Amino acid sequence: MNPIARNPKDFWTGLIYILVGAGALVISREYDMGTAVKMGPAYFPTILSVLLVGIGIISVLRAFIRSGSPIGVVAWKGLVLIVASTLLFGVVLRGAGVVIALPLLVIVSALASARFSWKTALLEAAGITVFCIVVFLKGLGVPLPILGSWFGN
Amino acid sequence: MELLANLGIGLSTSLTPLNLLYCLAGVFLGTLIGVLPGLGPTATIAMLLPVTFTLPPVSALIMLAGIYYGSQYGGSTTSILVNVPGEAASVVTALDGYQMARQGRAGAALTTAAVGSFFAGTVATIILALFAPPLAAVALKFGPAEFFSLMVLGLLASIVLARGSLLHAAGMVVLGLLLGLVGTDVNSGIQRFTFGLLRLADGIGFVVVAMGMFGLAEITRNLENEEDRSMVVNKVSSLMPTREDWKRMIGPILRGTGIGSALGILPGSGSILGSFAAYAIEKKVSKNSKEFGRGAIEGVAAPESANNAGAQTSFIPMLTLGIPSNPVMALMIGAMIIQGIQPGPSVITEQPKLFWGIIVSMWIGNLFLVVLNLPMIGLWVRLVSVPYQLLYPAILVFCGIGVFSLNNTEFDVYAMAFFALVGYLFVKLDCEPAPMLLAYILGPMMEEYMRRALLLSRGDPTVFFTRPISATLLALGALAVIAASLPALHKKREEAFRE
Numbered sequence: 111m112n113p114i115a116r117n118p119k120d121f122w123t124g125l126i127y128i129l130v131g132a133g134a135l136v137i138s139r140e141y142d143m144g145t146a147v148k149m150g151p152a153y154f155p156t157i158l159s160v161l162l163v164g165i166g167i168i169s170v171l172r173a174f175i176r177s178g179s180p181i182g183v184v185a186w187k188g189l190v191l192i193v194a195s196t197l198l199f200g201v202v203l204r205g206a207g208v209v210i211a212l213p214l215l216v217i218v219s220a221l222a223s224a225r226f227s228w229k230t231a232l233l234e235a236a237g238i239t240v241f242c243i244v245v246f247l248k249g250l251g252v253p254l255p256i257l258g259s260w261f262g263n
Numbered sequence: 264m265e266l267l268a269n270l271g272i273g274l275s276t277s278l279t280p281l282n283l284l285y286c287l288a289g290v291f292l293g294t295l296i297g298v299l300p301g302l303g304p305t306a307t308i309a310m311l312l313p314v315t316f317t318l319p320p321v322s323a324l325i326m327l328a329g330i331y332y333g334s335q336y337g338g339s340t341t342s343i344l345v346n347v348p349g350e351a352a353s354v355v356t357a358l359d360g361y362q363m364a365r366q367g368r369a370g371a372a373l374t375t376a377a378v379g380s381f382f383a384g385t386v387a388t389i390i391l392a393l394f395a396p397p398l399a400a401v402a403l404k405f406g407p408a409e410f411f412s413l414m415v416l417g418l419l420a421s422i423v424l425a426r427g428s429l430l431h432a433a434g435m436v437v438l439g440l441l442l443g444l445v446g447t448d449v450n451s452g453i454q455r456f457t458f459g460l461l462r463l464a465d466g467i468g469f470v471v472v473a474m475g476m477f478g479l480a481e482i483t484r485n486l487e488n489e490e491d492r493s494m495v496v497n498k499v500s501s502l503m504p505t506r507e508d509w510k511r512m513i514g515p516i517l518r519g520t521g522i523g524s525a526l527g528i529l530p531g532s533g534s535i536l537g538s539f540a541a542y543a544i545e546k547k548v549s550k551n552s553k554e555f556g557r558g559a560i561e562g563v564a565a566p567e568s569a570n571n572a573g574a575q576t577s578f579i580p581m582l583t584l585g586i587p588s589n590p591v592m593a594l595m596i597g598a599m600i601i602q603g604i605q606p607g608p609s610v611i612t613e614q615p616k617l618f619w620g621i622i623v624s625m626w627i628g629n630l631f632l633v634v635l636n637l638p639m640i641g642l643w644v645r646l647v648s649v650p651y652q653l654l655y656p657a658i659l660v661f662c663g664i665g666v667f668s669l670n671n672t673e674f675d676v677y678a679m680a681f682f683a684l685v686g687y688l689f690v691k692l693d694c695e696p697a698p699m700l701l702a703y704i705l706g707p708m709m710e711e712y713m714r715r716a717l718l719l720s721r722g723d724p725t726v727f728f729t730r731p732i733s734a735t736l737l738a739l740g741a742l743a744v745i746a747a748s749l750p751a752l753h754k755k756r757e758e759a760f761r762e
Contacts, residue, residue: 119428119431119692119693120428120431122692123431123434123689123692123693123694126688126692127434127437127438130438130441131437134441134456137455137456138455141448141451141453141455142451142453145722146717146722146723146724147717147718147721147722148718149450149710149713149714149717149718150451151448151450151451151453151455153714154444154709154710154713154714155441155444155455155456158437158440158441158444159441161437162434162437162438162441165430165433165434165437166434168430169430169431169434172430179693181691181692182691183487183488184487184691185483185484185486185487185687187486188482188483188486188487189483189684189687192479192482192483192486192659192683193479193680193683193684195659196479196659196662196663196676196677196679196680196683197676197677197680199663199676200663200667200673200676200677200680201673203667203673203676204673212660215656215659215660215663216656216657216659216660217656219655219656219659220652220656222486223486223489223651223652223655224489225489225650225652226652230652230653231656234653234656234657235656238656238657238660242660242664246664246668250314250317250668252664252667252668253671254664254667
């Protein structure tokens with residue numbers, strides 16, 4: 111059986127470690143290595159990168175000789191909606207202001223739940239928006255516009 | 264009687280109306296999040312950090328500490344009443360606590376948890392007050408080599424105590440160290456791993472990493488299977504345990520306090536390990552071991568004392584050495600740095616008000632917990648029934664606004680989303696994020712200590728093994744890793760985490 115199917119966790123984790131480690135190693139070469147007495151900016155990252163690549167290689171090799179547990183259920187819908195709603199929030203925050211950004215964040219993320227209903231989501235969005243304007247914007251003075259620059263403010 | 268004088272300083276600091284208020288706010292918020300399932304102390308503290316930046320350092324840390332031990336306490340209430348542990352450390356409390364509640368003895372179980380927690384909190388606070396100053400005095404004599412080795416020991420211990428594969432945890436530590444190096448190198452002024460992004464010149468904010476990996480990734484994980492949470496809430500009748508109960512809880516509380524205090528100091532564990540170990544040991548030594556799992560009061564008293572004791576003693580390495588023993592302590596160190604306090608052994612002498620104020624306020628906070636929470640059980644019970652589909656968008660909003668307000672930039676919001684993705688990926692691959700966060704905080708410090716140690720030794724790397732204290736620390740770390748990877752113990756370790 112192939113190692114990806116038999117021990118996916120060891121395989122993929124190892125691969126990620128190898129890729130990140132190798133990437134860091136390549137980038138570190140742009141910096142000055144220095145000597146042990148006078149460590150340059152590349153010294154410590156180089157040690158770490160080599161360590162990480164080493165750990166990654168062992169992990170991948172282990173996937174070939176030992177079987178592991180499967181990855182299991184992945185909440186794709188949840189993951190996509192949580193990440194997307196957060197990004198969206200960042201994009202519209204200044205332009206549209208919290209009156210738009212907050213309800214957007216609440217409703218888009220709430221869509222991830224199996225028990226989503228428009229009524230509760232809209233109610234919650236309204237409640238949270240009012241709460242945040244009162245507590246964070248007025249109370250704690252977070253410098254965010256209620257209505258953003260897209261509306262000519 | 265220096266101790267009394269020091270406690271006097273602590274009392275005068277923590278008894279100001281403002282600090283009392285923040286202590287109260289901390290334990291209240293802590294209990295709240297301890298009660299709400301799916302929201303842990305790490306995510307909450309990360310969420311509230313931006314708010315505390317405007318407070319004076321002492322008040323900020325008093326409040327953050329209150330949140331931490333308050334959450335340990337709140338988690339037990341829901342474990343007992345509805346069999347939903349609000350927090351990882353109270354998972355074992357649910358075993359016997361819920362059974363007691365079903366037998367109509369919810370009140371007795373809650374009081375036992377409260378009494379045990381308060382006793383453990385008091386003892387652990389005394390331990391902290393007694394042992395922290397001498398430890399800090401020893402640490403003041405440490406050179407860079409010793410500090411480097413101490414950090415290595417801390418990271419190795421966090422690898423051993425992490426759930427899942429040792430190898431993967433080791434990788435997470437190295438990854439965290441590398442991540443910590445992103446930004447401007449203090450010695451050369453060169454920007455490392457910033458990909459030309461000006462926003463990364465100061466490094467990646469640790470609040471951003473913590474909120475993404477612990478807050479958002481955790482939400483995603485909870486969305487995998489939204490269990491039906493229509494549950495039976497047990498009624499609370501008399502809060503008073505019987506005479507027999509009192510007699511039976513004394514031993515477990517004492518043992519739990521001892522085990523929890525000792526294990527709390529260990530890096531990587533905090534209160535969780537303590538509560539599991541205390542329950543397992545109590546089950547072995549108790550005369551009533553047959554009753555365990557069927558509502559034995561010992562099964563509530565021991566883990567509840569242990570987790571509270573552990574929550575307090577995990578402050579010892581943080582306050583005296585500047586080394587975090589768990590993600591919450593890592594966040595506290597981050598908070599100190601932002602407040603302009605350099606964490607380490609000199610805190611105790613340079614900031615006596617801060618140090619003793621925090622210690623005394625912990626005891627006051629524990630008192631608040633007992634006095635306030637038993638009467639407020641009705642409120643907590645109602646909070647447990649808040650459906651998750653309403654809770655998580657609110658958490659997301661607080662994370663979003665909180666992370667934005669750090670530097671008033673959208674960049675941090677995007678970075679948080681990125682770390683949510685990374686965090687969830689690693690959760691699915693069985694790589695625990697806690698060691699990574701610890702390493703991330705320690706990364707820049709470790710590089711600096713290594714640089715200085717090698718400078719002093721004229722480039723000779725054996726300095727870490729020839730200096731006795733440094734060598735001992737490294738040997739301890741190596742021993743822990745070897746022990747954990749021995750086949751016999753390896754199996755035990757897996758069992759311990761599965762329970």
